[in-house]
Amino acid sequence: MPAAFSNEALRQNPYLSDLAERFPNSETLEGLHSRLATAEAEDLPQIKGQFSLGFARTHFQDFDDMGRTWTVFADATIDRALQLAWQIVGKRHKLVLPETSVPGLFILGLGKLGGFDLNFSSDIDLIAFYDAETLPVPAHKGQAYIASEVCKRLTQILQPRNAPDFVWRVDWRLRPESSGTGLAISSAKAETFYFFRSLPWHRLALMKARVVAGDVEAGQALLNRLEPFIWRRNLDFTTLDELAALKTRINNEHPGLETERAAPDPITDAAVGFNLKLGRGGIREIEFIANAQQLIHGGKRPDLRVTNTRAALSNLAQTELITQQDADELRAHYAYFRKVENAVQMFRNEQTHIIPDGDANVAMRALIGDPENFDKEISTRRQEVHARFSTLFRDNAQTEKTTNLSTLDEHATLIARSWTRGFQDHGVPATSRHKYQELGHNLVARVQRLDRPDAFERIDSFLKQLGRSEQYFALLSRHPDLLDKLVSPLLHSPHMSEILAQSPHIIDIFLSPEDSELREQSEFVLTSPDYEHRLEALRRFVNEQLFLNYTHFLDGKTTARGLQQKLTDIAEETLTLSLRIVADDLEVESIPMTILGLGKMGTRAMGPKSDLDLIFLFADDCDPDLAAKAVRRMRTTLTTKLREGIAYELDTRLRPSGRSGPPAVKLSAFHDHHMNRAHSWEHIALAPARIVGGDEVLGSKVMAIKKEILTRPRDTAAFKADAYVMFQRLAEERLKETPPDIWRTKLRRGGLMEADYIHACFDVLAVKPPTELAPIMENWNESIIWERLLGLTGKPVSETPARFAQKISIETLPQLWAEQDKMIKELTAKFFADQKMSKSPAPGPVIWRKP
Numbered sequence: 001m002p003a004a005f006s007n008e009a010l011r012q013n014p015y016l017s018d019l020a021e022r023f024p025n026s027e028t029l030e031g032l033h034s035r036l037a038t039a040e041a042e043d044l045p046q047i048k049g050q051f052s053l054g055f056a057r058t059h060f061q062d063f064d065d066m067g068r069t070w071t072v073f074a075d076a077t078i079d080r081a082l083q084l085a086w087q088i089v090g091k092r093h094k095l096v097l098p099e100t101s102v103p104g105l106f107i108l109g110l111g112k113l114g115g116f117d118l119n120f121s122s123d124i125d126l127i128a129f130y131d132a133e134t135l136p137v138p139a140h141k142g143q144a145y146i147a148s149e150v151c152k153r154l155t156q157i158l159q160p161r162n163a164p165d166f167v168w169r170v171d172w173r174l175r176p177e178s179s180g181t182g183l184a185i186s187s188a189k190a191e192t193f194y195f196f197r198s199l200p201w202h203r204l205a206l207m208k209a210r211v212v213a214g215d216v217e218a219g220q221a222l223l224n225r226l227e228p229f230i231w232r233r234n235l236d237f238t239t240l241d242e243l244a245a246l247k248t249r250i251n252n253e254h255p256g257l258e259t260e261r262a263a264p265d266p267i268t269d270a271a272v273g274f275n276l277k278l279g280r281g282g283i284r285e286i287e288f289i290a291n292a293q294q295l296i297h298g299g300k301r302p303d304l305r306v307t308n309t310r311a312a313l314s315n316l317a318q319t320e321l322i323t324q325q326d327a328d329e330l331r332a333h334y335a336y337f338r339k340v341e342n343a344v345q346m347f348r349n350e351q352t353h354i355i356p357d358g359d360a361n362v363a364m365r366a367l368i369g370d371p372e373n374f375d376k377e378i379s380t381r382r383q384e385v386h387a388r389f390s391t392l393f394r395d396n397a398q399t400e401k402t403t404n405l406s407t408l409d410e411h412a413t414l415i416a417r418s419w420t421r422g423f424q425d426h427g428v429p430a431t432s433r434h435k436y437q438e439l440g441h442n443l444v445a446r447v448q449r450l451d452r453p454d455a456f457e458r459i460d461s462f463l464k465q466l467g468r469s470e471q472y473f474a475l476l477s478r479h480p481d482l483l484d485k486l487v488s489p490l491l492h493s494p495h496m497s498e499i500l501a502q503s504p505h506i507i508d509i510f511l512s513p514e515d516s517e518l519r520e521q522s523e524f525v526l527t528s529p530d531y532e533h534r535l536e537a538l539r540r541f542v543n544e545q546l547f548l549n550y551t552h553f554l555d556g557k558t559t560a561r562g563l564q565q566k567l568t569d570i571a572e573e574t575l576t577l578s579l580r581i582v583a584d585d586l587e588v589e590s591i592p593m594t595i596l597g598l599g600k601m602g603t604r605a606m607g608p609k610s611d612l613d614l615i616f617l618f619a620d621d622c623d624p625d626l627a628a629k630a631v632r633r634m635r636t637t638l639t640t641k642l643r644e645g646i647a648y649e650l651d652t653r654l655r656p657s658g659r660s661g662p663p664a665v666k667l668s669a670f671h672d673h674h675m676n677r678a679h680s681w682e683h684i685a686l687a688p689a690r691i692v693g694g695d696e697v698l699g700s701k702v703m704a705i706k707k708e709i710l711t712r713p714r715d716t717a718a719f720k721a722d723a724y725v726m727f728q729r730l731a732e733e734r735l736k737e738t739p740p741d742i743w744r745t746k747l748r749r750g751g752l753m754e755a756d757y758i759h760a761c762f763d764v765l766a767v768k769p770p771t772e773l774a775p776i777m778e779n780w781n782e783s784i785i786w787e788r789l790l791g792l793t794g795k796p797v798s799e800t801p802a803r804f805a806q807k808i809s810i811e812t813l814p815q816l817w818a819e820q821d822k823m824i825k826e827l828t829a830k831f832f833a834d835q836k837m838s839k840s841p842a843p844g845p846v847i848w849r850k851p
């Protein structure tokens with residue numbers, strides 16, 4: 001056992017030696033814990049005193065243990081005090097209460113208590129709420145009144161008036177609407193308050209909230225519902241100001257903390273006088289680094305939502321938001337400072353944070369083992385902390401103040417002026433406009449260089465439609481590089497502009513680590529248990545990923561092929577998420593459904609705006625009601641148009657019997673249909689199909705059926721005749737002879753759809769397609785990406801934006817397209833060479849070859 005310090009050290013500390021005198025027979029910490037269960041109110045201060053002594057004797061050397069040991073003990077004392085409080089209040093108000101734990105009321109610990117970081121002499125920050133449904137108090141007695149009485153009583157037990165000893169100093173001032181209400185309000189009220197009436201610091205205080213006593217389940221349920229309030233989905237840089245404001249507010253409102261309000265001291269070589277908690281390079285700066293990053297990124301990364309500062313630092317390193325070295329060092333400094341702080345507080349059990357001089361200094365040093373280079377140690381650590389702290393708050397906006405507006409027309413000049421004045425027409429409050437003037441200059445300079453007359457107008461209308469979102473300007477002024485991610489799409493890509501209009505905040509995706517997995521990046525979608533929230537989050541995910549990958553493509557970081565793969569991955573991830581959302585909504589563990597992807601999903605060649613061609617297949621024994629519901633919900637989940645648009649268009653017409661067939665298809669029905677009733681074109685559609693989501697075992701059964709269908713010998717002549725009729729219909733109704741200098745990749749004669757069709761025909765016949773087909777399809781697939789991203793369909797090649805002309809090689813494009821049209825048409829002609837050029841009758845079901 002680490003005998004923490006000598007009797008000598010103990011003697012030098014008045015508070016500890018007093019305790020040692022009063023409690024000569026020391027008990028173990030475990031023993032003290034177990035006494036709590038039956039302790040009476042008047043026992044608690046003594047148990048606390050003995051615990052303090054025991055803690056000093058046995059736990060002081062090991063910092064990792066310290067905060068947790070205190071916190072666990074605190075939780076237990078609060079819980080016991082709450083029980084006692086209930087008994088007293090219950091008797092007085094004639095309530096019928098259960099013997100042990102009373103449901104409904106719960107206490108949240110904030111600050112150090114919430115963060116498992118309690119000190120020797122911390123006070124505890126509490127807030128309390130109750131669940132109106134389960135609180136065993138009839139409405140006519142006044143639930144809020146009784147719950148508040150219980151909290152008052154709890155306070156008296158923990159901090160008895162006119163008594164020498166206390167258990168904890170209790171502080172309720174961080175509760176919502178603290179001046180106007182009793183100590184407890186209902187969780188429904190709390191929810192409304194936080195979402196609609198709270199101030200920024202309320203939110204920041206909740207970051208460290210933890211259920212410490214009472215009805216844990218009800219408490220956790222409230223915290224879950226508050227998650228979307230605490231952890232915003234988007235990076236939020238105004239948060240940094242809020243964080244600063246919170247810290248100031250807490251300092252200013254604690255009357256006991258007057259000394260702490262002194263301006264931060266410069267880092268000197270003398271340790272004496274250093275305020276460990278608030279001083280420059282001290283504990284608060286470390287907390288600040290952790291909390292700021294947690295707040296900014298926690299909405300996307302649930303693993304950052306921890307209340308403990310050192311755990312947060314580790315997790316930030318895990319997610320590569322800070323380096324491992326930074327995390328390790330900051331953790332070490334934090335531990336060291338906190339240990340010193342504990343030693344300082346043991347002297348008189350006072351809540352002080354300043355390194356003392358005189359006797360107290362001697363005593364403190366004795367406790368921490370009288371280090372030789374103590375002063376140096378402190379100043380080195382402070383410098384390292386403060387350096388990192390300053391980096392975080394360094395203003396990284398570049399100055400580009402070369403704004404000469406004389407070349408602009410009148411309208412553009414007006415817009416540019418408003419930007420350089422800190423976005424005065426964009427809902428930025430007058431008091432903070434000065435912060436965004438630099439950003440304004442920066443943006444004007446960039447847009448001027450584009451030399452596009454409509455650029456100011458377009459970007460301005462985007463910025464205006466953001467609503468009153470100072471947050472957005474804060475983000476941009478910290479990361480002016482993001483302007484480029486915004487400007488080009490707004491000018492050139494209608495599709496990307498639409499996505500931006502739906503979810504303007506997605507540009508912060510460029511700030512997250514680049515190599516993270518899609519799975520990690522989609523985690524946030526499921527964080528809220530709420531169905532509606534999840535649907536919005538799903539759209540956010542799709543928009544964010546599409547936008548990110550389109551940008552990479554436009555910047556030349558991804559090839560066309562790479563983008564197709566990525567777009568396919570995103571669609572598959574979306575299906576997986578949708579299935580989860582639907583299963584949760586239907587309250588089932590999983591749904592016995594597998595998803596067959598046809599068309600572009602099948603060939604992994606999704607392009608911008610491709611819809612999802614899917615068939616939802618179910619095990620034969622699946623409850624038909626559940627299956628039908630699941631398909632309906634899948635459709636809603638994917639296609640309902642919400643604020644952030646849809647996730648995907650869905651096309652399920654390729655299921656057996658098309659529109660008239662049931663939306664949920666059973667495996668045996670699928671098999672039976674394709675063997676006995678399907679037409680050849682359905683097998684052509686089936687050729688590129690693969691499983692893109694859902695139950696894997698079921699999926700492999702579907703793939704076995706597919707194989708059985710496509711390998712079964714069929715009558716080739718009959719197949720070609722059918723395929724030809726279908727092709728003629730296709731050509732007539734959808735394909736268009738298109739001049740070689742017009743963008744119409746998919747629906748031109750000889751274009752992408754025709755090429756895909758012929759390819760699938762070869763597949764059905766298990767004949768290797770001619771070698772020239774693949775490279776042409778590759779080219780078409782690239783063209784369609786450009787065409788859809790830049791909104792060029794039907795336009796002449798000459799209207800392709802100059803910015804991309806070279807990348808697309810537009811000079812040679814018409815010639816290339818003419819050749820491709822010709823080659824594909826020839827392949828088609830050759831494939832159908834035996835067919836009469838007259839119209840055949842409408843085909844019937846597939847004719848299999850007689851064995």
Ligand SMILES: NC(=O)CC[C@H](N)C(=O)O
Pocket residue numbers: 498499502539542543546608609610644645646647648649
């Ligand atoms: N899959 C998509 O391309 C859809 C993107 C976007 N959310 C929209 O509604 O248009």
